[in-house]
Amino acid sequence: MRSIMRRALAPVAALTLVACSGGDDGKTAGAEAARPSSENLAVALKGEGDLDTLESVTTNSGLASVLEGVGPYTVFAPTNAAFTAGGDLTGEAAKAEAAALLRAHIVPGALTRQDIRAAIDRAGAGGAKMRTMADGMLTFTRDGETIVVTGPDGATARLTGDEELASNGVLQPLDGVLLKPAAPAT
Amino acid sequence: MKTTICLAGVLALALAAPGIASAQNNGRGHDNHGEDRGKGRGHDGHDNRGPDDRGRGHDDRGGGDRGNGRGQDRGPGRDDHGGGRQHARGPDIERQVEREVRAITGDVDRRRVVVDDRGPVLVLRREPDRGLIAGCPPGLARKHNGCLPPGQAKRIARARYDYLWDRRDDGYVYRYDDGYLYRMNQQGSLLGYLPVLGGALGLGNAWPAQYAYQPAPRYYVDYYRLNDRYDYRYADGVLYGLDPKTQAIGQVAALLTGQQWNVGQAMPTGYDVYNVPYAYRNQYADGPDRWYRYNDGYVYQVDPTTRLIQTAIQLLT
Numbered sequence: 001m002r003s004i005m006r007r008a009l010a011p012v013a014a015l016t017l018v019a020c021s022g023g024d025d026g027k028t029a030g031a032e033a034a035r036p037s038s039e040n041l042a043v044a045l046k047g048e049g050d051l052d053t054l055e056s057v058t059t060n061s062g063l064a065s066v067l068e069g070v071g072p073y074t075v076f077a078p079t080n081a082a083f084t085a086g087g088d089l090t091g092e093a094a095k096a097e098a099a100a101l102l103r104a105h106i107v108p109g110a111l112t113r114q115d116i117r118a119a120i121d122r123a124g125a126g127g128a129k130m131r132t133m134a135d136g137m138l139t140f141t142r143d144g145e146t147i148v149v150t151g152p153d154g155a156t157a158r159l160t161g162d163e164e165l166a167s168n169g170v171l172q173p174l175d176g177v178l179l180k181p182a183a184p185a186t
Numbered sequence: 187m188k189t190t191i192c193l194a195g196v197l198a199l200a201l202a203a204p205g206i207a208s209a210q211n212n213g214r215g216h217d218n219h220g221e222d223r224g225k226g227r228g229h230d231g232h233d234n235r236g237p238d239d240r241g242r243g244h245d246d247r248g249g250g251d252r253g254n255g256r257g258q259d260r261g262p263g264r265d266d267h268g269g270g271r272q273h274a275r276g277p278d279i280e281r282q283v284e285r286e287v288r289a290i291t292g293d294v295d296r297r298r299v300v301v302d303d304r305g306p307v308l309v310l311r312r313e314p315d316r317g318l319i320a321g322c323p324p325g326l327a328r329k330h331n332g333c334l335p336p337g338q339a340k341r342i343a344r345a346r347y348d349y350l351w352d353r354r355d356d357g358y359v360y361r362y363d364d365g366y367l368y369r370m371n372q373q374g375s376l377l378g379y380l381p382v383l384g385g386a387l388g389l390g391n392a393w394p395a396q397y398a399y400q401p402a403p404r405y406y407v408d409y410y411r412l413n414d415r416y417d418y419r420y421a422d423g424v425l426y427g428l429d430p431k432t433q434a435i436g437q438v439a440a441l442l443t444g445q446q447w448n449v450g451q452a453m454p455t456g457y458d459v460y461n462v463p464y465a466y467r468n469q470y471a472d473g474p475d476r477w478y479r480y481n482d483g484y485v486y487q488v489d490p491t492t493r494l495i496q497t498a499i500q501l502l503t
Contacts (some may be wrong), residue, residue: 035464036464061383061384062383062384062388062389062438063383063384063438063441065437065438065439066438066439066440066441069410069411069439069440070409070410070411070440071440071463072463072464072480073441074461095384095385095388096362096365096382096383096384096385096388097362097384098384099382099383099384099385099388100382100383100384103383103423103441106441107461108442108443108461108480108481108482109461109462109463109479109480109481110461110462110463110464110480111459111460111461115459115460115461116459118459118460119458119459119460122458123458128458128459129455129456129457129458130456130457130458130459130461131443131445131454131455131456131457133423133441133442133443135423135443135444137455137456140458140459165464
């Protein structure tokens with residue numbers, strides 16, 4: 001909700017974004033530069049009500065300072081509902097797991113959806129690949145107009161909602177976690 | 187015997203600390219950036235990273251007229267890893283790169299973008315074994331077949347997200363417990379351990395005594411705008427800020443991929459999507475004859491056909 005307010009209060013930036021991303025036809029990337037907000041990724045994360053859990057995971061991991069820094073990074077951000085299967089990663093005992101999970105959802109640089117779609121179109125059936133900060137590989141494919149992301153162990157999720165262009169990267173909301181939970185210990 | 191071999195291999199890898207590789211050297215030294223690199227702030231077990239070792243490596247980058255002795259420092263001399271010495275660029279490639287650099291500098295705003303024509307591009311590497319420490323972690327006694335008797339390893343919890351800790355298909359078993367990642371063989375004997383981000387390498391914790399690190403190179407200090415409050419060091423894809431008095435981790439400053447980008451060599455896999463920071467998109471836009479990709483503080487120009495890296499570009503304001 002707050003992000004909507006921010007966009008409403010920044011009509012010039014919003015209009016610029018619309019102008020730049022209109023069509024999303026997979027043209028050569030780069031020249032039509034996106035216009036980010038003045039907020040960094042950590043602030044943008046706090047402003048998204050549907051990403052509260054990820055914000056708590058980030059705080060617990062000790063990586064909030066990374067999202068406040070220069071970057072840039074693109075964070076594939078599981079929504080609150082996406083975290084239900086993996087257990088609580090916000091507690092004291094889960095700090096390392098929280099950090100590892102977050103690294104597996106961050107890639108270097110600023111990736112807009114237009115960039116991702118263009119890369120998928122170039123890559124063909126195999127999909128476009130990006131390496132994460134956990135040294136894993138994400139694969140991007142399309143299902144109609146929806147971008148599907150597959151994690152290194154085969155977990156899949158879809159980009160959902162609106163991307164947030166922060167000052168130091170991009171938040172890309174995701175309807176799932178890009179790692180499969182392990183089987184319970186025996 | 188098998189365990190002995192494994193332990194020896196782990197020890198060798200653990201001693202091969204995270205290092206700096208040079209992705210490009212234009213050979214003009216690095217007078218104003220090199221002084222505080224590799225000043226031997228490593229722990230006692232890695233005293234070969236001090237100033238005396240500077241310049242021992244990287245003598246294989248071709249172009250004998252390029253010179254690298256004017257105070258530039260590719261760091262700590264811990265460059266005896268295979269990945270970092272893949273600089274088999276001949277003089278022809280080097281000249282080609284320099285021409286490209288000049289072509290680019292003619293177009294860009296020098297106040298915002300500085301093409302690296304003063305010294306080598308520094309790439310903080312990520313070791314395959316992430317600096318795994320051989321032997322038994324603190325509090326566990328060494329047994330004849332490792333630190334734990336077979337079967338007892340089950341005490342180490344299975345993580346919720348198993349992939350977080352499994353390290354590819356290398357035949358070992360990885361488990362996490364209480365701040366450390368443990369590597370075991372299939373029989374459950376512990377072969378080595380690794381402090382992990384958020385665990386033993388979490389905020390407020392002292393740096394584990396045996397865990398190797400690399401002092402943050404000046405370029406990364408400048409690029410990530412790291413302040414003087416902390417001492418910064420790099421390990422396993424992370425830049426940490428440590429309180430200089432307590433040596434406790436006070437900040438996780440940046441995440442890096444640690445991927446190798448060497449001019450003249452192929453672009454690493456996993457960079458299919460255009461990802462250049464907003465501020466540089468007008469200058470470095472993909473086109474039919476050149477791509478640009480961002481990684482760990484640099485933008486790289488890549489030939490779309492051959493996927494060879496043509497130029498590395500610093501992003502310092």
